[in-house]
Amino acid sequence: MQAPSxxxxxxxxxxxxxxxxxCCSGGSTKGLCVDPMHHPLRGGTRNIERDSWAPFAEVYxxxxxxxxxxxxxxxxxxxxxxxxxxxxxxxARRGGGGWFTALRAALRAPGYAAIIVDGVVVSSGRVPxxxxxxxxxxxxxxxxxx
Amino acid sequence: xxxxxxxxxxxxxxxxxxxxxxRYLAEKVYALDPAFVTPAxxxxxxxxxxxxxxxxxxxxxxxxxxxAAPIVGPAIAVFWGWVPALLWIVIGTIFAAGxxxxxxxxxxxxxxxKNIGTLTAEVISxxxxxxxxxxxxxxxxxxxxxxxxxxxxxxxxxxGAVIPIFVEIPLAIAIGxxxxxxxxxxxxxxLVGVVGLYFLxxxxxxxxxxxxxxxxxxxxxxxxxxxxxxxxxxxxxSRLPVWLLLQPRDYINSHQLFxxxxxxxxxxxxxxxxxxAPALNDVPEGSPSIFPFLFITxxxxxxSGFHSLVSSGTTSKQLDKExxxxxxxxxxxxxxxxxxxxxxxxxxxxxxxxxxxxxxxxPDFATASGGATGNFVEGIGQFASNLGIDFxxxxxxxxxxxxxxxATTMDTGVRxxxxxxxxxxxxxxxxxxxxxxxxxxxxxxxxxLALALMxxxxxxxxxxxxxxxxFGTTNQLTAGxxxxxxxxxxxxxxxxxxxxLIPMAFLLVMTTWAxxxxxxxxxxxxxxxxxxxxxxxxxxxxxxxxxxxxxALRRTVSERRAxxxxxxxxxxxxxxxxxxxxxx
Numbered sequence: 001m002q003a004p005s006x007x008x009x010x011x012x013x014x015x016x017x018x019x020x021x022x023c024c025s026g027g028s029t030k031g032l033c034v035d036p037m038h039h040p041l042r043g044g045t046r047n048i049e050r051d052s053w054a055p056f057a058e059v060y061x062x063x064x065x066x067x068x069x070x071x072x073x074x075x076x077x078x079x080x081x082x083x084x085x086x087x088x089x090x091x092a093r094r095g096g097g098g099w100f101t102a103l104r105a106a107l108r109a110p111g112y113a114a115i116i117v118d119g120v121v122v123s124s125g126r127v128p129x130x131x132x133x134x135x136x137x138x139x140x141x142x143x144x145x146x
Numbered sequence: 147x148x149x150x151x152x153x154x155x156x157x158x159x160x161x162x163x164x165x166x167x168x169r170y171l172a173e174k175v176y177a178l179d180p181a182f183v184t185p186a187x188x189x190x191x192x193x194x195x196x197x198x199x200x201x202x203x204x205x206x207x208x209x210x211x212x213x214a215a216p217i218v219g220p221a222i223a224v225f226w227g228w229v230p231a232l233l234w235i236v237i238g239t240i241f242a243a244g245x246x247x248x249x250x251x252x253x254x255x256x257x258x259x260k261n262i263g264t265l266t267a268e269v270i271s272x273x274x275x276x277x278x279x280x281x282x283x284x285x286x287x288x289x290x291x292x293x294x295x296x297x298x299x300x301x302x303x304x305x306g307a308v309i310p311i312f313v314e315i316p317l318a319i320a321i322g323x324x325x326x327x328x329x330x331x332x333x334x335x336x337l338v339g340v341v342g343l344y345f346l347x348x349x350x351x352x353x354x355x356x357x358x359x360x361x362x363x364x365x366x367x368x369x370x371x372x373x374x375x376x377x378x379x380x381x382x383x384s385r386l387p388v389w390l391l392l393q394p395r396d397y398i399n400s401h402q403l404f405x406x407x408x409x410x411x412x413x414x415x416x417x418x419x420x421x422x423a424p425a426l427n428d429v430p431e432g433s434p435s436i437f438p439f440l441f442i443t444x445x446x447x448x449x450s451g452f453h454s455l456v457s458s459g460t461t462s463k464q465l466d467k468e469x470x471x472x473x474x475x476x477x478x479x480x481x482x483x484x485x486x487x488x489x490x491x492x493x494x495x496x497x498x499x500x501x502x503x504x505x506x507x508x509p510d511f512a513t514a515s516g517g518a519t520g521n522f523v524e525g526i527g528q529f530a531s532n533l534g535i536d537f538x539x540x541x542x543x544x545x546x547x548x549x550x551x552x553a554t555t556m557d558t559g560v561r562x563x564x565x566x567x568x569x570x571x572x573x574x575x576x577x578x579x580x581x582x583x584x585x586x587x588x589x590x591x592x593x594x595l596a597l598a599l600m601x602x603x604x605x606x607x608x609x610x611x612x613x614x615x616x617f618g619t620t621n622q623l624t625a626g627x628x629x630x631x632x633x634x635x636x637x638x639x640x641x642x643x644x645x646x647l648i649p650m651a652f653l654l655v656m657t658t659w660a661x662x663x664x665x666x667x668x669x670x671x672x673x674x675x676x677x678x679x680x681x682x683x684x685x686x687x688x689x690x691x692x693x694x695x696x697x698a699l700r701r702t703v704s705e706r707r708a709x710x711x712x713x714x715x716x717x718x719x720x721x722x723x724x725x726x727x728x729x730x
Binding site for chain 1: 190191192193196197198199201202205206209322325326329330331332333334336393396397400404
């Protein structure tokens with residue numbers, strides 16, 4: 001049975017969550033933020049530190065809404081190398097490259113706001129418009145199925 | 147006994163804890179439901195609420211909770227012998243930390259991923275929100291004070307670390323700017339940063355910087371000069387955007403964490419070092435007693451209240467399935483326990499070749515606590531030398547790892563304290579303070595700076611040991627508060643809360659007991675009278691917490707008996723979400 005397709009969105013560098021300060025930091029400002037009810041869905045005020053995240057979040061929501069249920073869409077922090085490297089190397093290997101080619105592809109893939117479909121980078125370097133992102137992902141999924 | 151035997155045994159016990167005890171918690175106590183719609187799905191927004199693969203989330207959770215504190219506590223606590231320290235790490239991790247971290251995550255997920263401060267108000271009482279803020283204020287004050295002392299001690303003891311630590315700041319900014327401007331992948335530049343840092347370690351090793359002359363000119367101890375410099379630095383750094391310095395340094399730190407763990411366990415395996423510390427140490431008369439002080443000296447690494455902030459603040463918003471909480475929350479606690487294990491091995495097997503050497507490093511509590519991080523650094527240096535790395539160079543490497551973590555913690559700690567100060571000022575309607583970043587920042591650093599500079603009986607360990615115990619006490623109080631929230635929630639769900647009540651009661655007894663003993667000590671000591679009000683305030687918070695938790699539990703049990711809880715255990719499931727148990 002073929003593995004389900006996986007779309008990985010690399011969280012942009014300036015949206016990186018958590019600061020690696022250890023348990024005494026509360027994980028991030030979200031752990032102990034000024035107003036725990038900041039989320040707009042709860043009627044709270046927004047956390048201005050994350051206002052600039054909106055365009056990327058919109059792409060994520062649009063993809064989840066419009067892609068078929070069998071396609072996994074996930075956001076991964078760019079510093080999560082322990083997950084990204086093996087996942088991307090394995091995807092590139094499935095694509096038919098040698099180990100060295102796969103490793104090189106895996107190292108290059110997690111660029112700024114990159115969108116990676118089954119190990120193939122379809123967008124990187126900027127946050128695309130939601131519709132544009134969907135077309136790129138669909139193109140990659142269709143290309144893979146042929 | 148060979149350290150590797152201890153390491154393998156402890157890791158095997160952790161594995162058993164995960165396989166059996168966490169399953170019991172998941173099925174019988176927290177009653178996790180794979181079909182429950184988690185807040186990550188309910189509010190999925192791509193910003194805070196993002197359903198995330200459990201392996202991805204575990205990586206994020208673990209790197210968020212792992213830091214310098216699980217290293218320092220165990221490095222002090224082996225003063226009572228390595229067996230009690232290790233027993234508390236193993237039992238505490240499996241039966242307390244796992245329950246706490248996992249429970250905070252589970253209860254937050256069932257309450258729209260609200261953080262533990264908000265849940266305290268909802269589940270226990272509205273007064274508890276103020277209690278929570280007060281505990282956090284003192285906890286952050288003590289965190290910033292103790293880590294400033296840790297850094298000061300290490301920069302004095304290992305002057306080779308000065309150049310890498312301070313050049314790491316512009317290095318991290320340069321890497322951040324490069325990635326930010328070119329929008330390139332971060333792995334290679336951050337690895338280049340690590341290589342650059344290791345080159346700086348070599349440079350620093352050959353060019354140690356001591357500031358004795360400068361300190362003499364100022365009429366201060368060198369350690370105190372470093373403490374002042376660190377607070378000046380954190381005051382400025384905490385006002386910078388996180389992406390400019392904090393995050394790029396985090397990239398370097400996350401590589402360092404895994405490199406240090408790898409070096410430790412590989413060194414233990416290859417070197418086959420033997421534990422030379424006594425199993426149970428015959429401590430000198432007048433030392434702090436093992437009960438209750440062992441259980442507050444090792445806070446992080448056995449159980450840490452701060453983890454509830456991570457679990458309920460960040461992780462709960464990203465949990466894909468409710469059942470993933472077991473993998474992420476419980477396993478995260480085991481990861482932290484593994485760091486504590488590494489620390490114990492470093493200071494019992496790595497740091498000394500014979501019992502005599504070890505006794506010289508741990509003759510009394512003041513020396514043991516003051517020298518703890520130095521002992522850890524030298525222990526890791528020994529493990530690294532088993533791998534063929536020069537011992538002196540390896541100690542600078544280990545010192546840089548600890549100082550980097552401690553500095554990042556201080557940076558974030560001051561930033562968070564500023565938020566807390568602003569929030570408390572807002573409640574008190576002190577508008578000028580609540581709106582001024584500079585004023586709030588100055589308040590945030592004033593008290594910890596004063597505590598860190600507090601004179602002691604000698605220039606090395608007295609003040610640190612005392613502050614560390616107060617820090618541990620406050621951290622355990624936060625854990626007690628989180629466990630109280632979890633216990634009330636579990637009771638409401640008609641489940642047996644005994645697995646939560648036992649660690650909660652144990653922690654509250656140990657912390658209040660320790661606070662009473664310390665109060666007597668501070669009262670009798672003319673040099674430490676300044677700590678009397680601090681101890682009294684924390685004691686009052688502890689007693690307040692016990693009363694609040696007791697009242698909330700009693701009320702819940704009464705409601706449960708009267709059958710007026712509204713069947714809160716029956717909801718969840720695929721159709722749940724808004725309006726069901728998550729709103730209980």
